Amino acid sequence: MYETSYHRAESVEEAAKKMGTAEGGKYVAGGQTLIPTMKQRLASPDALIDLRHIPDMKGISINGKDVRIGAATTHAEVASSADLDAVCPGIASLAGHIGDPHVRHMGTIGGSIANNDPAADYPAAMLALGAAIHTNKREIAAGDFFAGMFETALEEDEIITAVSFTAPEKCAYSKFPNPASRYAMAGVFVARTGDDVRVAVTGAGMDGVFRWEEAESALGSNFAASALEGLAVNEGEMLSDIHGSAEYRANLVKVMAMRAIAEAG
Amino acid sequence: MSKVEMTVNGRSVSGDVEDRTLLVHFLREHLGLTGTHVGCDTSQCGACVVHVDGKAVKSCTMLAAQAARAEVTTIEGLAAGGELHPVQAAFKEHHGLQCGFCTPGMIMAAVDMINRHSGKLDEKTVRAELEGNICRCTGYHNIVKAVLAATEQMGGAAKVAAE
Structure with a gap:
């Protein structure tokens, strides 16, 4: 790891101020991607501004169907929230299958979304749930937030403070994890409220997370796994690497979508 | 610095x-x-x-x-007063290690999972919880056995303490 300097912020304002005065600074939340990346010298921020100790950015609040999750809430906290599991089981289950138990104790929802790894789980949930991403400057709809592989609508010094969404009537997430990394080879989040169905796919698309609109309209009139028979995502838009070909991933997307529909019920 | x-x-x-x-x-x-x-x-x-x-x-x-x-x-x-922690003792008893390199991490992970599951664990859960710990010697079988034995002992101890 190249040299860096560490700065802990106690509030969102203090974090933004520290970023303003630091040269080459980067925010760190749980650090479960950033620290390994720095160890490999693929990232070399001169300053790290730690967001993990900001009380306003932590915790889950639920009011009826309205859910708000602080950006510094860990995957373990999301996975173990019985209240969240009761209104939106898909996101609790998703969080419980990120990485491993030790990673889940550190990694945060805000960090995952801000990084927008094309194989991360949370972006699929945000897109399928039609979540709002709250920052210290504005509110961004999930559909406008994810802008391709590792790209988001965030400005350099902007901080995600929370995400919010209205829990759907039914939802589920199904992923085929890479056996070594546990990142999604394909992960599909399905959310349904009435005849409004959203299907978001991570791990498979060349441009990162995306909505499978053809499946959404088929499921709107018939919410059953069989509704996807005869449909296929475009192989030309799928990732192809040593872990799996585009053709294989396209098939995985369909299988994971069918499993998620069956689980959502 | x-x-x-x-x-x-x-x-x-x-x-x-x-x-x-x-x-x-x-x-x-x-x-x-x-x-x-x-x-x-x-x-x-x-x-x-x-x-x-x-x-x-x-x-x-x-x-x-x-x-x-x-x-x-x-x-x-972990050990207190010269006595091994129940998880350490269970790893010894059930031969939950061979070369021992992964053992400190295995034991710390085991203590954490037992704490989080309030002393209630089954084999499937233990194996899923060990996802972030790799052992290249044992094939995990005796590690799982040790964690389950320690869980029972710690749950039993908690019950005695509560009575």
């Missing part, structure tokens, strides 16, 4: 370290607590697992500065 202060195994410690120092290196090189191992150094193997504020984390994937002012427990902090 920054001064980092934390509580390790109940003892207040401090050290002047470069900000880029990983928690595992602070523990091993500055405090001499070499029970915590560096295996893969890429967040995969779990040999470096310690508890920070009561939660299992990978100390190769955290800066010492991130753990400043926290309570850290390492494998050296």
Whole structure:
């Protein structure tokens, strides 16, 4: 790891101020991607501004169907929230299958979304749930937030403070994890409220997370796994690497979508 | 360089370290607590697992500065009064190790999972919970056996204490 300097912020304002005065600074939340990346010298921020100790950015609040999750809430906290599991089981289950138990104790929802790894789980949930991403400057709809592989609508010094969404009537997430990394080879989040169905796919698309609109309209009139028979995502838009070909991933997307529909019920 | 202060195994410690120092290196090189191992150094193997504020984390994937002012427990902090912790005793009893390199992380992960599941664990859950700890010798069978035995013993002990 190249040299860096560490700065802990106690509030969102203090974090933004520290970023303003630091040269080459980067925010760190749980650090479960950033620290390994720095160890490999693929990232070399001169300053790290730690967001993990900001009380306003932590915790889950639920009011009826309205859910708000602080950006510094860990995957373990999301996975173990019985209240969240009761209104939106898909996101609790998703969080419980990120990485491993030790990673889940550190990694945060805000960090995952801000990084927008094309194989991360949370972006699929945000897109399928039609979540709002709250920052210290504005509110961004999930559909406008994810802008391709590792790209988001965030400005350099902007901080995600929370995400919010209205829990759907039914939802589920199904992923085929890479056996070594546990990142999604394909992960599909399905959310349904009435005849409004959203299907978001991570791990498979060349441009990162995306909505499978053809499946959404088929499921709107018939919410059953069989509704996807005869449909296929475009192989030309799928990732192809040593872990799996585009053709294989396209098939995985369909299988994971069918499993998620069956689980959502 | 920054001064980092934390509580390790109940003892207040401090050290002047470069900000880029990983928690595992602070523990091993500055405090001499070499029970915590560096295996893969890429967040995969779990040999470096310690508890920070009561939660299992990978100390190769955290800066010492991130753990400043926290309570850290390492494998050296488990045994009390010369008696092995029940999980350590169960690993010995059930031969839950061969070369022993992964063992400190396995035991710290096991203590954490037993705490989180309130002493109720079955084989499937133990195997799923061990996802972040890699052992290349045992095939996991005796590790799982040891964790289940320790769970029973600790649950039993808690019941006795509660009565």
